[in-house]
Amino acid sequence: MKKISIFKKPITQYSLFMPILCLFLVLIVNLIQTPHFFKITIQNGVLYGYIIDILNRSSGLVILAVGMTLVVASSGGTDISVGAVCALAGAVCVAALGTGETYKMPYIAAVLLALLIGLICGVFNGFLVSFMKVQPMVATLILFTAGRGIAQLVTGSFILYVKPKSFTYLGSFIPGVPIPTPCFVAAFVVILTWLVLTKTSLGMYIQSVGINSKASFLVGLNSKVIIFLTYVFCGICAAIAGLISVSRTASIDANNVGLYIELDAILAVAIGGNSLAGGKFSLAGSVIGAITIQALTTTLYAMRVAADQLPLYKAIVVVAIVAIQSPVLRKWFKNLTLKLAPGKPVKEAM
Amino acid sequence: MSKVNTAAPQSNGSGVFKRVAQKLLERNFLLFVTIVLFIIAYVAGLFAFKDKNFGNLQVFLNLLISNAGLIIIAVGMTMVLIIAGIDISVGSVVAVTCMMLAAMMEKAKMEPLPAVLIVLLFGVVFGAVQGWLISYLKLQPFIVTLAGMFFARGLTAVISLEMITVTNEAYVKLAQYKMYLPFGGYLNRKGEMIYPYIYPTVILALAIVVLGYIMLRYTKFGRTIYAVGGNEYSAMLMGLNVKRTKLLVYIINGFLATLGGVAYSLNTLGAFVELARGFEMDAIASTVIGGTPLTGGVGNVIGTLFGVLIKALIETFVSFQGNLSSWWSKIIISALLALFIVLQSLLAMRKEKQR
Structure with a gap:
């Protein structure tokens, strides 16, 4: 007997099912924990509430997750230097603007300089990975260890503060606009990337290189250049996230900007x-993943968990989420449900 | 192949020696480069810091003393890298080890020995869980150990958010127990003979290196590790138990991570949440500089020992120099890492071409 369904395939088979379910679960827990979770109010002319806070704080992570998704998809490796690149780009931007009452150079020039730094870091990583055939994790390990050191040299090992008020616009609110600026930036990056990937063949190229770079090369794709480009893009994304991060506090602390964020970004992708392992990717999945992680963090803060203890709970959730997605466990569950369900042929379970 | 054939007829003594040497060099090229680099760096240090007693044997021994924990952990990391895995949780495991030891001895007033045993058991269990998730559930090692890293760091904070200093008499005594060497002494200004010393942790670390070398090189299990790392699928077809091997390697690694943590704790005699941050990357970098690539199937714990020593040497240079920021040591190590990585990949590319 066939059930009539509006879906072409079982709902659990959709690639976005698990990420959305995870986010949903986190939000449900929140709703039980704090009943006014979904309330959004307007205070001082800006939107205010848990949801807005999550969206605002997750925007940097969303941007990183977009870059990381492409890196993972094309090379089957991860870029662990993004946190260090965040710190470096932020440090360069702040150092270029100076700590005086006015900017030392035009704001836009400093931003472009920071983006250029991100680009250079990306070029460095990309060159090692694509042309030197170094494993992505090792190649990016170099900047991971050196990046913060260089950032410390740029700032002279001080925490620098930027005084002009306009510097904080990027990380908080532009006067008169009720929605946090980082949300706009994140949306802009996501939409732009999505358009480029779907309206050109680049998205398909990245997938095909990720699935089999040799075969793609034989078909006529320049695998190396495509992998290279994804790393460059990831570097720029990291620089944008770094700019948002320094703008939030109007200061740069090269030790702590973007600390552990590479791990969050990789988790978001997972x-x-x-x-x-590379290949097929879903940009939307990563974005939802990034928001899920921030939602989880905010939830735990709301439950009065100390910031330092946060990782413990995060780890448990992460293992649970990843284990659910494991093909071995899925098969096991499938067999179990087939055995338990009466009237269905058991032999399929084998 | 053709090279061997042409060389075979002329089997005079020097030819054989040359061939053996060539083969040894080819097989251990990266190890060779690491050791030569260490020697060059050490000799350069001798000249550069002549006035600061760099040649003193104690300076060299300090390299070992301050990195005993790292050496132990890097041996475990070498095995993990040989089976083409990775473990980025070791830094946090060190932190939680130190914290557990400190809490058990200070808060619960336990004796050092049971505390250490409990901690080592924790390491075995921790490694077993990670290994089970990686080998039997086929989750990616990076993600699993990433979660392990979060877990251990969070657990450290759960045990105590404040710094704990160890004051247990027996433990402190063990930590400060200097073992004097019978040679290499020098006369100080007062004319007394000062002999260089090491701590027990150094002997522990070197013993682990030797044990690791013997296990990897001469035992069935050690050869299985290489086989699994070289090609998991063909190892399986050969009838090797791939899953169990991986599980065991992660268990050993977990054990060594906590053992290294104990050595680290003997050095610091205290614990706080942010302890040993980035330690996992030190371990990975040292291992890679020591000639163990992340692709698996290749690796050597002797190289790893020298990798750690090179890292330690660079740190010593920076601190001897005096007015350089300590960040420079990180930058130099990264540059060195980059050099080695490029070298490794060039070698791999050459081999590919030869085929």
């Missing part, structure tokens, strides 16, 4: 249902 929770988004993307295989870390």
Whole structure:
């Protein structure tokens, strides 16, 4: 007997099912924990509430997750230097603007300089990975260890503060606009990337290189250049996230900007249902993954968990989420449900 | 192949020696480069810091003393890298080890020995869980150990958010127990003979290196590790138990991570949440500089020992120099890492071409 369904396939088979379910679960827990979770109010002319806070704080992570998704998809490796690149780009921007009452150079020039730094870091990583055939994790390990050191040299090992008020616009609110600026930036990056990937063949190229770079090369794709480009893009994304991060506090602390954020970004990609072995990817999944992680963090803060203890709970959730997605466990569950369900042929379970 | 054939007829003594040497060099090229680099760096240090007693044996021994924990952990990391895995949780495991030891001895007033045993058991269990997730559930090692890293760091904070200093008498005594060497002494200004010393942790670390070398090189299990790392699929077809091997390697690694943590704790005699941050990257970098690539199937714990020593040497240079920021040591190590990585990949590319 066939059930009539509006879906072409079982709902659990959709690639976005798991990420959305995870986010949903986190939000449900929140709703029980704090009943006024979904309330959005307007205070001082800006939107205010848990949801807005999550969207605002997750925007940097969303941007990183987009870059990381492409890196993972094309090379089957991860870029662990993004946190250090965040710090470096932020440090360069702040150092270029100076700590005086006015900017030392035009704001836009400093931003472009920071983006250029991100680009250079990306070029460095990309060159090692694509042309030197170094494993992505090792190649990016170099900047991971050196990046913060260089950032410390740029800032002279001080925490620098930027005084002009306009510097904080990027990380908080532009006067008169009720929505946090980082949300706009994140949306802009996501939409632009999505358009480029779907309206050109680049998205398909990245997938095909990720699935089999040799075969793609034989078909006529320049695999190396495509992998290279994804790393460059990831570097720029990291620089944008770094700019948002320094703008939030109007200061740069090279030790702490973007600390551990590379791990969150990789988790976002994994929770988004993307295989870390490369190949097919879902940008939407990663974005949802990034928001899920921030929602989880905010939830735990709301439950009065100390910031330092946060990782413990995060780890448990992460293992649960990743284990659910494991093909071995899925098969096991499938067999179990087939055995338990009466009237269905058991032999399929074998 | 053709090279061997042409060389075979002329089997005079020097020819054989040359061939053996060539083969040894080819097989251990990266190890060779690491050791030569260490020697060059050390000799350069001798000249550069002549006035600061760099040649003193104690300076060299300090390299070992301050990195005993790292050496132990890097041996475990070498095995993990040989099976083409990775473990980025070791830094946090060191932190939680130190914290557990400190809490058990200070808060619960336990004796050092049971505390250490409990901690080592924790390491075995921790490694077993990670290994099970990686080998039996086929989750990616990076993600699993990433979660392990979060877990251990969070657990450290759960045990105590404040710094704990160890004051247990027996433990402090063990930590400060200097073992004097019978040679290499020098006369100080007062005319007394000062002999260089090491701590027990150094002997522990070197013993682990030797044990690791013997296990990897001469035991069935050690050869299985290489086989699994070289090609998992063909190892399986050969009838090797791939899953169990991987599980065991992660268990050993977990054990060594906590053992290294104990050595680290003997150095610091205290614990706080942010302890040993980035330690996992030190371990990975040292291992890679020591000639163990992340692709698996290749690796050597002797190289790893020298990798750690090179890292330690660079740190010593920076601190001897005096007015350089300590960040420079990170930058130099990264540059060195980059050099080695490029070298490794060039070698791999050459081999590919030869085929």
